[in-house]
Amino acid sequence: MMADIETKRAEMVERQIKGRGVRDPKVLEAMGRVRREAFLPEHQRDAAYADRPLPIADEQTISQPYIVALMVEALALSGGERVLEIGAGSGYAAAVLAEIADEVFAIERHGTLASKASAALQDAGYENVRVRHADGTKGWEEEAPFDAILVSAAAESVPKVLLEQLAKGGRMVVPVGSHKQAQELLRYTRQGDDRFDREDLADVRFVPLIEEPVNEGEPNGAARVIEPRRQSGGDLPELIRSQAEPFETIDDASLDPLMERIGDARVVLIGEASHGTSEFYRMRARITQRLIEEKGFNMVAAEADWPDAARIDHYVRHREALPADWEAFARFPTWMWRNEETRDFADWLSDWNGRLDMEDRAGFYGLDLYSLYTSAQSIIDYLEDVDPELARTARARYDCLSPWEADPAAYGRAALSGEYRACETEVVTMLADLMRKRQDYTAQDGDRFLDAAQNAALVANAEKYYRVMYYGSRASWNLRDDHMFETLQNVMNFRGSDAKAVVWAHNSHIGDARATEMSQRGERNLGELCARGFGTDSYRIGFGTDHGTVAAASTWGGEMEVKNVRPAHEQSYERQFHLTDLPGLILPLRAGQELDVTTALSHPRLERAIGVIYRPESELASHYFEAELPRQFNEYIWIDESHAVSPLDTDVKEGLPDTYPFGT
Known part of the structure; x- marks a missing residue:
């Protein structure tokens, strides 16, 4: 039995904590040593290492392990500190802190x-923790100052x-909103x-315990859990059927009405509800081909x-x-663009462009900013040809970033923790020097x-992104x-x-953020x-789907798996779209009819989003958000x-051109 618990704890650290980006070895070791089951009621101990918060006494919860690790890491403890915790709860977070710090002072307002927390900590052998029943908002003045303060509410x-x-140089981590x-x-x-420096670390949710358990074994409330709004189904599926344009397969879907509705738009954003679903890619390619052929679109971004x-x-x-050793999309997540569906479209576009003059050919462009080091090398290669002196300067400036080439996210942690100076001045100066010579x-x-x-x-932008993204804050998203x-x-x-662009990106990027809960978090999108x-x-x-399979990983940097997609949440x-019993449909989202589907769909509901990581075991918490579909999109394809x-x-098969992008 003990061996099983140790195994579960090790798996928790590897998958839930390290797998989500926590890198501080002291935090990982502490999370691996603290027995979470010792801080839970007897009936909850079998779920001690589940990826969710759990209810304890007085309508409170013990936080999700990842949230505890994230907040403790943000304190940047090196050992030997005096730490104050506000909201001790069961004592679990205090135990984690006690594994690193010299002294921990924990305050809990529920007697x-x-x-119970004091007893559990004593039983577990933590003699460097003192627990006080008091109002945490007043702190613990007689023991101040503290090197770190963790506020758990x-x-x-x-x-x-x-x-x-706080002592000078001390850090406080607190959820505010x-x-x-x-x-x-x-x-x-x-x-x-x-004088206090403020940093936005992450978007979190600390919500009250809900009275009834959420479906699918989800947590009873705390960070990142949505309390779903009850909606009656009514006759909505039938109304969707009556106004939709149904199809059996991707190939036989009629796109003529859609082309007419798009009209003279110059930018058409086409989404996907996951980064690994064949039908989304194939339908998006069909629509894009029509836009290029019939409406003169000359960019895919x-x-x-x-x-x-x-x-x-x-x-x-x-x-x-291009150089033969330059492969496109060779880093995680390789399958997102390195797939047969994208290759088929690229082959079609190459054939189409072969009939046109160079200035009329449709281009393919990347919008994202993760290629920090590849981009830096590309600049140096370019300058070697046109301006060797500036190329030498560029190489020296970008050397500032070189220690983190294997793990760019670690640069953000080093910059935030003060272990390394940020490279902002160097990279911004390089951009300015390049732009000054634009005309030449x-x-x-x-x-x-x-x-x-x-x-x-x-x-x-990537240098700044990696500095602010380490904890996943809204600043990095924006x-x-x-x-x-x-x-x-x-x-x-x-x-x-004459530029006309088709944008390919996830629904979460191309739908209007103002129609989703993203806006409440201060996030905007493309x-x-x-x-x-x-x-x-x-x-x-x-786009949307109910069930099937998807290509995704379980953790960032993990292997691609073909995973089963769970049927949609009720x-x-x-x-609602699944209840239409249609295999596929295109639905225009425009108001104006007496019995209009757009009006009926305007009541906020949950919407699913699967990225390159899919965790069906915690799907409601990990992959659903609230939205108003008709404000989010002009069309919806099911x-x-x-x-x-x-x-x-x-x-790569023999006989392909030197520029072929999908292999070496």
């Missing part, structure tokens, strides 16, 4: 919990009394008597890294050959300068989508007044920015049963 505003009890389902995890570092997409662009526009470089080769300039902008929008604008400006920037010249198309939009994309290997 019963305070007594949501505050409507930053507790000034607690800030005053008045909305019960959305708070921001903040870190304050005391620099002087009245994808949620892909700029250098990888450039490899595709060289192939489809028949530009000069453009005269030599406009396409190559666009590529270099965009790579330089990417490195500057920076990434701002970058994608700016890249789209830059390429459209480069292509001139769809919202396009709606604001292009107005009626932009058009948004979303309170979701997807459930495919009831869907299947995983077909990933490519790295071998």
Whole structure:
């Protein structure tokens, strides 16, 4: 029995904590040593290492293990500190802190919990923890100052009394926000008597315990758990059927009405409800082909890294050959674009462009910013040809980033913890130097300068992104989508007044964020920015599915798996579409009829989003959010049963051109 518990604890650390990006070895070791079951009621101990919070006494919860690890890591403890915890609960987080710090002072406002926590900590052998039954908002003045303060409950505003009890250089981590389902995890570092640095670390949810258990074995309430709004089904599925354009298969779906509704839009954003579903990719390709053939669209801009997409662009526009060892989409998640579905579209586009003059050919561009080091090397390679002196300067400036080439996210942690200086000045200066010589470089080769300039902008934004993304805050999300929008604008400006772009990205990026709970968290996205920037010249198309298979990993950097997609949650939009009993449909989301489906769909419901990671065991908490579908999209395409994309290997058949992007 003991061996089973030890195994579960080790798996928890590996999958739930390390697998989600916590890297501090002291935190990982502490989480591996503390027996979570010792801080739970007897009837909850079998679930001690589940990936969820659990109810304890007085309508309180013991936090999800990942949340505890995330917050403790944010304190950046090195050992030997005096730490104050507000909201001790069961004593579990205090035990984790006690594994690292010298002294832990824990305050709990519920007397019963305070007594139980103190007893549990003593029984577990933690002699360096003191528990006090008191009002945590007042802190523990007689023991102040503290090197670190951990606040384990949501505050409507930053507790000034607690800030005053921080030692100089001390750090406080606290969730702040008045909305019960959305708070921001903040870190304050005391620099002087009245000077505090603030950092936004993560979007979290600390919500009250709900009375009834949520379906599918979900947690009873705490960080990242949605309390679903009850919606009656009524006759909505029948209303959807009456106004939808049904189809049996992707190939026989009629796109003529959709083309008419798109009209003269210059930017058409086409989404996907997962990063690994074949039908989404194939239908998106069909729509894009029609837009290129019939409406003169000359750009495909994808949620892909700029250098990888450039490899595709060289192939489809028949530009000069690239180095044979440059493979497109060779890093995690390789299957997202390195699949048969994307290759088939690239082959079609290459054939189409072969009939046109170079200036009329449709290009393929990447909007994303993860390719920090590939982009830096591309800039250096470009400058070696056009300006060797500036190339030497670029190499020296980008050397600042080189220690983290194998793990860029570690750069963010090093910068945040103060273990390493940020490289912001170097990369921003490099971009400025490049742009100052825009006219000279453009005269030599406009396409190559666009590529270099965009790579330089990417490195500057990526450096900042990796600094702010480490804890997954709204700032990193906004920076990434701002970058994608700016890249789209830059390429459209480069292509001139006739530029018309199709955008390929996840639903969460191309749907209007103002119609989702993202807006409550202060997040914006590419769809919202396009709606604001292009107005009626932009058009948004979303996708959904009920069940089938999907290509995804279990953890970031993990192996691709073909996973079964669970049938849609009963309170979701997807459930309503599944109840139509149609294998596929296209639904225009426009109000105006007396009995209008758009009006009926306007009541907020849950919507599913599967990225490159899929955790069906915690699907409600991990993969659903609240949205208003008709405000989010102009069209919605439903495919009831869907299947995983077909990933490519790295071998290339003989006889393919040197520019072929999908292998070596």
